[in-house]
Amino acid sequence: MDTRTLCLGVLNRGDATGYEIKKSFEEGPLAHIHEASFGAIYPALTKLAEEGLVAYRAEPQSQRADTRSKRPDKKHYSITRSGEAALEAALVRQPRRDEVRSDFLFILFFAHRLSPAELTRLIDARIAGYDEILERMQACDRLAERPAGERFVHEFGLAVYQRARAFLADNRDRLLAEAAADAAPTAAGRVAAAK
Amino acid sequence: MDTRTLCLGVLNRGDATGYEIKKSFEEGPLAHIHEASFGAIYPALTKLAEEGLVAYRAEPQSQRADTRSKRPDKKHYSITRSGEAALEAALVRQPRRDEVRSDFLFILFFAHRLSPAELTRLIDARIAGYDEILERMQACDRLAERPAGERFVHEFGLAVYQRARAFLADNRDRLLAEAAADAAPTAAGRVAAAK
DNA sequence: GGTTGCATGTAAATGGTTACATGATTGT
């Protein structure tokens, strides 16, 4: 998905500023589904407005109404009819396969190269990270008012994150023991490996 | 993780050509953890070799040993001591948070904008996709010979994908019904919404 | 005879990240 479609999607849920769109990818309902940075969002909105897919209402942010203050207006964007049509066209195109980039899993792959302390820190930080995500997701209210798709995606995320968290918690100690054995094989280990 | 570190990681498991490195991100044990394209891998390997972090043995691919055939040599890369050191240094740096980009979930978010047929197709294709992934992962043999980290990541992936698959299968029909209700509200629905 | 898989590589184009610049307000 390009940033333009992502913006249309957010605006389809309700009016927002560029800043708020960014937030919805960080903490909002679209967090963990896609990413978008300011450097991508602002140019995308400008282009979208040029093409008539979104409209905006500018709100001055300077108190001094006098001269050209350098502070730019705050822009409340809303999706237009053609914007909705463009979004719908994007939704029916078959999705490209998910992209995942997990430094955590890549590092964990080489667990035997890490010291027990580092490995412990890595996993515990991750469990804590999942707890944070899950707490924030569960604190999310007014969900019942949202459309079915949003609720579904929310529950899907909860289910998957809960499973991931549980797997880490349940298998942490085993990994610690096995990684230590791989890193510094015992005499018995070396005999077994030699066979 | 930059592509260079990714290459070092793969080569740490054993010698490989650029082509094989690419494959290991597609079907191999590192699939779904990170991505890397030819256009990223080949330049990365060249640079890595210049810096002495990897070495390679060139194998001519042309039968005609005569003149400069245009066909480039096949290069078997292996990691060097300094390459291993560089990898280890990268592993202890604290990982940046995971990136996920899921067009599927983004589209699902707007389920009520899709026709029932499209929604059904979307979800069923996804379930089938999970089945394919799970089958390939379960067919993976000689896992017992791999270090603890690899086995752990493998099992983590299995657990999470299985949960994701199960959630979709268990909640598919409910979503279909609810999305249809959202898309074309009944009189009762409109009354409830008005309150 | 055509497609698929093996195998490397380059160049152009894309698209995004990062860093910077600016400035007000609110909380500590």
Added chain:
DNA sequence: ACAATCATGTAACCATTTACATGCAACC
């Protein structure tokens, strides 16, 4: 007084994707 949050925007830089070029062998 300082940090954080709100708020927009630009530009340089970077990395990656995509397309292309080349070529052989195996299989159908």
